[in-house]
Amino acid sequence: MAQPTFRLSSARLAALYVIIFAVGVVSLLTAVYFLTARVLDREVDAVIQAEVNGLVDVYRQGGLLQLIGTLHRRADSWGRTGAVYLLANPDGSRIAGNIARWPSQVVANNQWLEFDIDATERGQVVSHPVRARALALAGGPTLLVGTDILERKRLASRLRNAMFWCASLCVLLGTTVTSIYSRGVRRRISSIALTCETIISGKLSQRLAIENTKDEFDELSRTVNHMLDRIQQQTEILRTTFDSAAHDLRAPLYRARVRIEETLQHANIPGNARDTMEATLLELERVQRTLGTLLQIAQAEGHGRELSAEVLDLAALTHEIVDLYQPEATQRGITLTARTPDTAALRGSRQLLAQALVNLVENALKYVPQNGHVIIELNSEPGEIVLSVADDGPGIPEEDRERVLQPFIRLERDRANTGSGLGLSLVAAVMRLHRATMELLDNHPGLIVRCRIPASRAA
Amino acid sequence: MNVATHRSDTNFATQAQAQTAMRLLLIEDDLEAASYLVKGLRENGYTIDHSADGRDGLERATSGGYDVIIADRQLPELDGLSIIIELRKNADRTPVLILSALGTVDDRVHGLKAGGDDYLTKPFAFAELLARVEALSRRASTHATETTRLKVADLELDLLARRVIRAGRNIDLTAKEFQLLEYLMRRPDQVVTRTMLLEGVWNLQFDPQTNIIDVHMSRLRTAIDKNFAKPLIHTVRGAGYMLKTPEAA
Numbered sequence: 001m002a003q004p005t006f007r008l009s010s011a012r013l014a015a016l017y018v019i020i021f022a023v024g025v026v027s028l029l030t031a032v033y034f035l036t037a038r039v040l041d042r043e044v045d046a047v048i049q050a051e052v053n054g055l056v057d058v059y060r061q062g063g064l065l066q067l068i069g070t071l072h073r074r075a076d077s078w079g080r081t082g083a084v085y086l087l088a089n090p091d092g093s094r095i096a097g098n099i100a101r102w103p104s105q106v107v108a109n110n111q112w113l114e115f116d117i118d119a120t121e122r123g124q125v126v127s128h129p130v131r132a133r134a135l136a137l138a139g140g141p142t143l144l145v146g147t148d149i150l151e152r153k154r155l156a157s158r159l160r161n162a163m164f165w166c167a168s169l170c171v172l173l174g175t176t177v178t179s180i181y182s183r184g185v186r187r188r189i190s191s192i193a194l195t196c197e198t199i200i201s202g203k204l205s206q207r208l209a210i211e212n213t214k215d216e217f218d219e220l221s222r223t224v225n226h227m228l229d230r231i232q233q234q235t236e237i238l239r240t241t242f243d244s245a246a247h248d249l250r251a252p253l254y255r256a257r258v259r260i261e262e263t264l265q266h267a268n269i270p271g272n273a274r275d276t277m278e279a280t281l282l283e284l285e286r287v288q289r290t291l292g293t294l295l296q297i298a299q300a301e302g303h304g305r306e307l308s309a310e311v312l313d314l315a316a317l318t319h320e321i322v323d324l325y326q327p328e329a330t331q332r333g334i335t336l337t338a339r340t341p342d343t344a345a346l347r348g349s350r351q352l353l354a355q356a357l358v359n360l361v362e363n364a365l366k367y368v369p370q371n372g373h374v375i376i377e378l379n380s381e382p383g384e385i386v387l388s389v390a391d392d393g394p395g396i397p398e399e400d401r402e403r404v405l406q407p408f409i410r411l412e413r414d415r416a417n418t419g420s421g422l423g424l425s426l427v428a429a430v431m432r433l434h435r436a437t438m439e440l441l442d443n444h445p446g447l448i449v450r451c452r453i454p455a456s457r458a459a
Numbered sequence: 460m461n462v463a464t465h466r467s468d469t470n471f472a473t474q475a476q477a478q479t480a481m482r483l484l485l486i487e488d489d490l491e492a493a494s495y496l497v498k499g500l501r502e503n504g505y506t507i508d509h510s511a512d513g514r515d516g517l518e519r520a521t522s523g524g525y526d527v528i529i530a531d532r533q534l535p536e537l538d539g540l541s542i543i544i545e546l547r548k549n550a551d552r553t554p555v556l557i558l559s560a561l562g563t564v565d566d567r568v569h570g571l572k573a574g575g576d577d578y579l580t581k582p583f584a585f586a587e588l589l590a591r592v593e594a595l596s597r598r599a600s601t602h603a604t605e606t607t608r609l610k611v612a613d614l615e616l617d618l619l620a621r622r623v624i625r626a627g628r629n630i631d632l633t634a635k636e637f638q639l640l641e642y643l644m645r646r647p648d649q650v651v652t653r654t655m656l657l658e659g660v661w662n663l664q665f666d667p668q669t670n671i672i673d674v675h676m677s678r679l680r681t682a683i684d685k686n687f688a689k690p691l692i693h694t695v696r697g698a699g700y701m702l703k704t705p706e707a708a
Contacts, residue, residue: 250560250581250582251492251560251581253581254560254581254582254583255491255495256582257582257583257584257585258492258499258582258585259495261584262495262498262585265502284582288582320662320663321663323661324661324663324671324675327671327678328671328674351568351663351665354665358663
């Protein structure tokens with residue numbers, strides 16, 4: 001069936017969509033994060049650089065003393081702006097500034113650097129990250145200017161967290177929405193497929209539902225419905241043409257037959273004329289029979305018309321028919337056997353199924369040579385009844401098996417036969433009406449006709 | 460196909476009809492076919508009225524007095540099924556034989572459900588119609604009584620013991636042969652067609668391509684008639700079979 005494929009394809013589409021969506025969201029947020037971090041870093045660096053330049057100027061113009069004075073004033077700002085200053089002797093001891101001594105890992109080579117310093121906050125020692133620049137001033141002292149970047153680091157980590165949750169939420173939302181959407185798509189496709197199945201089974205009057213969502217499905221449904229309207233119209237024309245043609249053919253046939261029979265009642269007809277008329281009657285009968293079979297096929301094909309179905313026992317029917325044909329088979333030296341379970345209940349048309357069985361048996365008896373065998377077998381399987389008619393006659397070549405089910409197809413070997421070529425096509429039509437599948441198989445040698453008929457849904 | 464001449468050989472039927480000629484009503488809009496049917500049925504001893512449309516047909520039918528009504532399925536004014544439904548509504552049990560050009564299985568089921576008694580598809584052999592009309596008229600005149608024993612000449616069939624005795628001799632039959640014989644013995648001196656046997660004994664309505672019924676009948680015939688001087692089962696050419704009482708032959 002087509003079902004698993006489209007189920008898969010819609011789920012696959014949904015998964016693909018979620019992946020693309022997730023990659024998009026994550027890369028967007030990552031870019032935002034890095035850009036934000038860079039802007040913040042640059043700002044910090046610009047402030048430090050400006051401060052360094054300022055202090056170097058002060059040193060250059062006012063010397064060490066003035067620099068110390070400036071640093072004293074600035075050093076108070078630690079608590080407020082988080083600025084870090086240190087003017088130290090080459091040995092690392094503090095001259096001025098707001099940190100105790102020169103950090104051991106820092107080299108005063110005018111490079112950007114980051115290190116941690118410990119500060120006491122509400123009685124707790126907290127390690128603060130610091131970004132700074134250190135340089136050696138002319139005359140020996142080294143200067144360190146930095147800023148506390150704890151807040152910035154916290155901000156970055158909060159930003160990361162926010163972005164992570166944001167991305168997760170997006171993916172979750174995407175998954176939910178797409179799975180709901182894909183389920184919706186699947187539901188509509190399932191409903192379309194189901195309706196199509198009903199239409200295929202003969203209910204040509206069925207239409208796809210329009211949900212007024214104005215989407216592609218509605219558009220597709222409308223187009224398909226339009227197509228079905230056309231097909232139904234044409235089938236209707238074909239059917240009424242066929243029905244009236246059949247009716248118009250039957251009436252004159254009927255009159256011709258009555259007329260000949262009526263004339264035959266008169267005793268004064270010469271023998272050869274009587275023979276001719278009787279032969280004509282037989283021919284008329286053949287035409288009538290073919291016409292009758294065609295009407296039956298047309299009826300069995302359904303055209304959406306419901307047949308009066310009943311619950312019947314196919315096992316009993318099979319035995320009736322085998323019983324009916326037993327003497328005929330014996331006369332031809334053929335062994336006709338039925339193997340069935342005690343009962344095989346199904347809903348269907350007794351008359352049409354009987355006709356189908358009869359056609360299968362007559363067909364088999366026609367081709368099986370003397371001392372041959374014909375076995376009719378019924379097997380109850382879950383949900384279906386399997387009917388097999390097997391013979392050890394000449395069989396049908398594989399390339400012809402599909403063809404013989406079509407009306408009026410007769411194989412080369414049948415040229416001499418007078419059959420109408422409708423027997424198996426009627427069986428096929430009856431089986432289609434009962435939603436059964438029919439296949440022709442090789443019996444090595446011979447033919448097996450196997451029909452799988454859905455079992456009765458009724459109790 | 461000497462279709463209707465079997466009638467003239469069969470004194471019994473003419474005897475039965477001579478007492479009170481069976482009255483038939485034919486409702487058929489195909490005038491040419493109707494005229495042949497009327498002629499044929501008259502020649503076989505029936506009194507027959509013809510109606511060309513459904514309304515007129517129903518009027519005549521309700522005025523009563525017919526033994527069997529033959530009605531076409533499709534008629535102008537009022538179709539065959541409506542006529543039957545109308546009649547049955549008024550508790551009119553006159554047997555109705557439905558003629559149909561449609562001939563599909565469904566129509567048959569509908570026709571019989573509506574209250575029709577038998578169904579014949581056009582075109583049919585006149586002998587088939589004749590045999591069925593006769594069967595219906597006999598059914599109307601003889602009230603079916605529950606019997607456990609059927610007797611025709613020296614042939615006896617015991618339905619309870621499932622035994623067949625002819626002239627004191629036991630005859631062994633298969634279950635189907637027994638049913639066949641029972642069908643024939645319930646209709647002595649009547650033509651029974653092959654399709655009537657298929658319907659009555661096998662409950663199958665279809666058109667056999669082969670002479671399967673003849674094979675069954677020839678077996679039954681061997682069992683019943685082979686060792687006896689006077690044959691009871693006769694072939695009626697172009698029509699079917701008849702179980703004839705020797706007096707009537």
